Amino acid sequence: MLPVPFALNPALPANAVEIAARAKGYAEQAxxxxxxxxxxxxxxxxxxxxxxxxxxxxxxxxxxxxxxxxxxxxxxxxxxxxxxxxxxxxxxxxxxxxxxxxxxxxxxxxxxxxxxxGRPPVKKAPLMPMQLRRALGAVPPGLAGVRDRALLLVGFAGGLRRNELAQLEVLARPGADWVEDGPDGLTVHLARSKGDQEGEGQVIGIPPGVHRSTCPVRAWRAWLDVSGINAGPAFRSIDRHGRMGEDPLCAHSIALIVKRAAIAGELANGATQADAEAAAKKFAGHSLRRGLATSAARNKAPGHLIQKQLRHRKYDTTAGYIEEAQLHDENAASYAGL
The missing domain is CATH 1.10.150.130 (Tyrosine recombinase, N-terminal domain)
Structure with missing residues (x-):
C-alpha cells in the first residue's frame, strides 16, 4: 500500500481523513x-x-x-x-x-x-492479408467460427490491441469500449487505452472491406445475428458443445484464437501439423495490429493515416512499423544498379 501523499494539517476541514484517503486513491491511479x-x-x-x-x-x-x-x-x-x-x-x-x-x-x-x-526485443510476426485470408477460409463452421471470423477481421482492420478486442461491447455504456454500426461502417469507441491513459476517449473507423469474404463489417453483423447478442460483451467464450457464456474473452484467449487460426491456415496450405504449429509460434494477439500496419505501409498508405488508425501518440512509433515494412522497398541499394 502507498502512504498518504501528504501530511494531515490541523487547519484542514473535518473530513481531512476522507480527503487524504481519496488523495491516496488518486495517487495510485497515476x-x-x-x-x-x-x-x-x-x-x-x-x-x-x-x-x-x-x-x-x-x-x-x-x-x-x-x-x-x-x-x-x-x-x-x-x-x-x-x-x-x-x-x-x-x-x-x-x-x-x-x-x-x-x-x-x-x-x-x-x-x-x-x-x-542487452538483446533485441522479440517481436511477433505480422499476420499479413494473404495469411489472414487462408486462416479465415480454414475457420471451422459453427458459432465459434463465426465469432472468430468477426474477431480476426475487426481486430485487423481496427488495428486493435488484444485487450481492446476483449473489452469490446455492443452498446454504449459509460466507461465501456463499444462498437457502433452505421451506414459507412463500424465505429469503435474506446473509453481508455494504452495510448490514452487519461481517458479522453478514442474513436476508430472500420470501413467495409472490398471483398465479401474479408469484410469486417459483414463479419461483425453476421456474428451479432447468429449469436443474438444485443448487450454486453461482444466476444464471449464458447465451450466445446457450442454453448456461449456471458463473460468476455480474456486477452490471452484472443492470442490463442489468432494462433489457432494461423495453424488452420497453414494446414489448409499443405503444411504438416508440426510445421503449422511451429509457424504459428510467430503469431500472437499483436499480430493483427502489426499485420494492418505492415500491409498498409507496403501498399504505400500515408504514414499519418497508419498513425491515426494505430493511435500512436508519437509518429516515431509508427515510423518503426513503416521502416520494417518497407525495409526492401525503400532501400538505397535498389538504386545502385546491381
Missing part, C-alpha cells in the same frame, strides 16, 4: 493498472531478495539496488531488469526516498549490464 500490477510483483521480488540477503529494502540505498541488479544479470532480460529498477524507484519515491542512479559506480555498472546482456 499509473495504469497493468503497470501497478507489474510494479507490485517486482517490488515483492526485490523485498524477498533483500530479506534473503539480510539488507533493508525500505529505504534501499543505491548499493543494495545495484547488488540486486548484478545478482540477477544474465538470468533476466535487460528489459525485465529495467522494469524492476523502475518499480523500485517508484516505490521508494512514494515514500519520499530518491534513488540516485546517475552517480558512480551505479551508472557504470548498470550501463555495463545493459551492454553485456
Amino acid at each position: 499509473q495504469a493498472e497493468n503497470t501497478r500490477t507489474a510494479y507490485a510483483s517486482d517490488w515483492a521480488i526485490f523485498e524477498a531478495w533483500c530479506a534473503a540477503h539480510g539488507v533493508q529494502s525500505l529505504p534501499a540505498d543505491p548499493g543494495t539496488v545495484l547488488a540486486f541488479l548484478v545478482d540477477t544479470a544474465g538470468t533476466l532480460t535487460v528489459s525485465t531488469q529495467r522494469r524492476r529498477l523502475a518499480a523500485i524507484k517508484s516505490r521508494l519515491r512514494a515514500f519520499g526516498v530518491t534513488l540516485d542512479t546517475a552517480a558512480e559506480p551505479f551508472r557504470s555498472v548498470w550501463k555495463g549490464i545493459r551492454r553485456a546482456h
Whole structure:
C-alpha cells in the first residue's frame, strides 16, 4: 500500500481523513493498472531478495539496488531488469526516498549490464492479408467460427490491441469500449487505452472491406445475428458443445484464437501439423495490429493515416512499423544498379 501523499494539517476541514484517503486513491491511479500490477510483483521480488540477503529494502540505498541488479544479470532480460529498477524507484519515491542512479559506480555498472546482456526485443510476426485470408477460409463452421471470423477481421482492420478486442461491447455504456454500426461502417469507441491513459476517449473507423469474404463489417453483423447478442460483451467464450457464456474473452484467449487460426491456415496450405504449429509460434494477439500496419505501409498508405488508425501518440512509433515494412522497398541499394 502507498502512504498518504501528504501530511494531515490541523487547519484542514473535518473530513481531512476522507480527503487524504481519496488523495491516496488518486495517487495510485497515476499509473495504469497493468503497470501497478507489474510494479507490485517486482517490488515483492526485490523485498524477498533483500530479506534473503539480510539488507533493508525500505529505504534501499543505491548499493543494495545495484547488488540486486548484478545478482540477477544474465538470468533476466535487460528489459525485465529495467522494469524492476523502475518499480523500485517508484516505490521508494512514494515514500519520499530518491534513488540516485546517475552517480558512480551505479551508472557504470548498470550501463555495463545493459551492454553485456542487452538483446533485441522479440517481436511477433505480422499476420499479413494473404495469411489472414487462408486462416479465415480454414475457420471451422459453427458459432465459434463465426465469432472468430468477426474477431480476426475487426481486430485487423481496427488495428486493435488484444485487450481492446476483449473489452469490446455492443452498446454504449459509460466507461465501456463499444462498437457502433452505421451506414459507412463500424465505429469503435474506446473509453481508455494504452495510448490514452487519461481517458479522453478514442474513436476508430472500420470501413467495409472490398471483398465479401474479408469484410469486417459483414463479419461483425453476421456474428451479432447468429449469436443474438444485443448487450454486453461482444466476444464471449464458447465451450466445446457450442454453448456461449456471458463473460468476455480474456486477452490471452484472443492470442490463442489468432494462433489457432494461423495453424488452420497453414494446414489448409499443405503444411504438416508440426510445421503449422511451429509457424504459428510467430503469431500472437499483436499480430493483427502489426499485420494492418505492415500491409498498409507496403501498399504505400500515408504514414499519418497508419498513425491515426494505430493511435500512436508519437509518429516515431509508427515510423518503426513503416521502416520494417518497407525495409526492401525503400532501400538505397535498389538504386545502385546491381
